[in-house]
Amino acid sequence: MIRENDIIHILAEQSGHFVSGEDLANLLGCSRAAVWKKIQRLREKGYPIEAVTKKGYKYLNTHEVFERRVSAFLAGQNDTFFNVKYLDRVSSTNAVCRELGREGAREGLVVAALVQEAGRGRRGNAWLSDNTDGLWFSILVRPQTDVEYLGLLSLVMALSVHDAFDASGYTDSAIKWPNDIVSLRTGRKLCGILSEASFEDQRLSFAVIGCGVNVSQKAFPESIALKATSLHVEGVLNVTKESLLGGILVAFKKRYKEFLHSPSDMLSDYRSLCVTLGREVRVEGDAPLTGKAYDIDRLGRLIVLDANKEMHSFSAGDVSVRGIMGYTDVT
Numbered sequence: 655m656i657r658e659n660d661i662i663h664i665l666a667e668q669s670g671h672f673v674s675g676e677d678l679a680n681l682l683g684c685s686r687a688a689v690w691k692k693i694q695r696l697r698e699k700g701y702p703i704e705a706v707t708k709k710g711y712k713y714l715n716t717h718e719v720f721e722r723r724v725s726a727f728l729a730g731q732n733d734t735f736f737n738v739k740y741l742d743r744v745s746s747t748n749a750v751c752r753e754l755g756r757e758g759a760r761e762g763l764v765v766a767a768l769v770q771e772a773g774r775g776r777r778g779n780a781w782l783s784d785n786t787d788g789l790w791f792s793i794l795v796r797p798q799t800d801v802e803y804l805g806l807l808s809l810v811m812a813l814s815v816h817d818a819f820d821a822s823g824y825t826d827s828a829i830k831w832p833n834d835i836v837s838l839r840t841g842r843k844l845c846g847i848l849s850e851a852s853f854e855d856q857r858l859s860f861a862v863i864g865c866g867v868n869v870s871q872k873a874f875p876e877s878i879a880l881k882a883t884s885l886h887v888e889g890v891l892n893v894t895k896e897s898l899l900g901g902i903l904v905a906f907k908k909r910y911k912e913f914l915h916s917p918s919d920m921l922s923d924y925r926s927l928c929v930t931l932g933r934e935v936r937v938e939g940d941a942p943l944t945g946k947a948y949d950i951d952r953l954g955r956l957i958v959l960d961a962n963k964e965m966h967s968f969s970a971g972d973v974s975v976r977g978i979m980g981y982t983d984v985t
Contacts, residue, residue, distance in 0.1 A: 656684050656692050665703065665713035674710035716768060717742060720896055724766075727900030735762040736793075736903050743769045747792040748850060748864040755794050755852060755860040766791035766899060770866075787871040787884070789895045792864040793906065801851075801858055803917040805969060806954045808833040808849040809924050810909045811863050815845050816927055817909070818901035824890045831930035831947070831956050835867075838929070842883035844868055865902070869895055918952040925950055937968055 664681060665673055675686040682689065693711055697703050702714040714722070717740040724738045737760070744750050744767045751765045770790045795807070812833040819827050819835070826838045835845035848864040868884035885893060912920055925931060930947045937943045937958055945960040955967040 656682050656688055658692060658696055661689070661692055661696065662701065662713065665711060668713070672706065672709040672712045678711065715742075716740075720766070723894075723896040724900050724903075727897065728903065731900075731904050733904065733907065735907055736764050737762055738764045738766065738899075738903075741765065741767045743767065743771065746770050746864070747790055748848060748862050751792040751794050751862045751864075752850065752852060755862065759794055761794060761796040761860070763794040764791055764899075764903065765794075788869050789865075789867040789898055791899060792862050793903075794860055794862055795910065796860045797858070797910075797914060799914060799917060802953055803913075804849070804851050804858070804861060805832075806913065806917055806920075807861055807863055808847050809954050810913050810920065811847045811849070811865055811906065812845075813920060813923060813927070814902050814906035814909050815847075815865065815867065817905035818898060821901050821905070822890065822893050822898065824885065824888065824893075826888065828929040829924065829927045831928055831950070832954060836929065837883050837888055839888065840883055843881055844883055844885065844888070867898065869893070869898065921950055921952065921954070924954075930956070937966075939968070 660682060661678065664678060675689050678689045679686045693703055693705060697705075702719040704712045704714055706712070720740040721738050724740075728736055728738075741747075741750065744765075747765045747767050747770060750767075751759075751763065754763060754765070767790050768786050793811075797804075797807070809832060812829050812835060815835050816827060816829060819825070827835050827844060828838050830836045830843075833847040833849075834843050836843055845865065845867045847866075849861060850864075851861045852859045868882060870886045871882075871884040872886060873879070874882045874884075909920060928950065931949065933947055935945065935947045935958065937945070937956075943958060943960060943966060945958040945966070947956060948959040948965065949957040951957055951967060953969075955969050958966045958968065960966060
């Protein structure tokens, strides 16, 4: 009698290569028809086995399964903009995306990874992503727009993540300026975003927008336990990393198209979702300032009104806003 585990073991040992039905039958001492029936049963159970006529069967690697599921989701949306690559382990998806951008990769490249060994947040802060519980990815874009609007790309991504959360049924998140997604229930951080631009001959060549979403973590290290949360902790148990990435990409494509047409138009949506606005904040920088978060200007900068009613503008790259939603020291 053929055991399903024997088939899985043989295919897995071939490390992603095809094994013919005839070879499987010989190894298992059965007919090709019996092999076919067992393979069909395994596929119905969800095992990632590919079947190709005249080639045989192949047990798909983790990255192949991920890419195919996301690609299938996007195909269902009639999308041809994105090209998704999923890697097992990288230093950071931004670093890989930048390198591919320098090699001429087209706009719409998405680099995702199971694990990041050196994930980074804004201002060089480490981003804990050396685990398989989160969604870690970067998007390459080549926007034809004025350089002054590049700071808005992180805000475009923040809106896209929020859109995808809403579409998945999770409606208890908001945006903390400039581009963190936080839980409205706890104020803790669900998602961080880092954008980087590359120039050639003083002209923009491309930009990379990196994103890290805490998906299935049940707990966090003590150093960030009071600052971080995950979709799982927030009670979202029915979302997969593949469906979440697909949802974010669909939302991003729409938001990015609007950005290219009129960069600042999305700011009305952003302001309505930004929990920073209207609150007393402390802006950390070379000259710390305490005041009221008054507005977001057309370039995405935070406008703070100080005690003397004077207005100060701060870019996303040089400040950290603290004290939002009752938590402290979140960067």
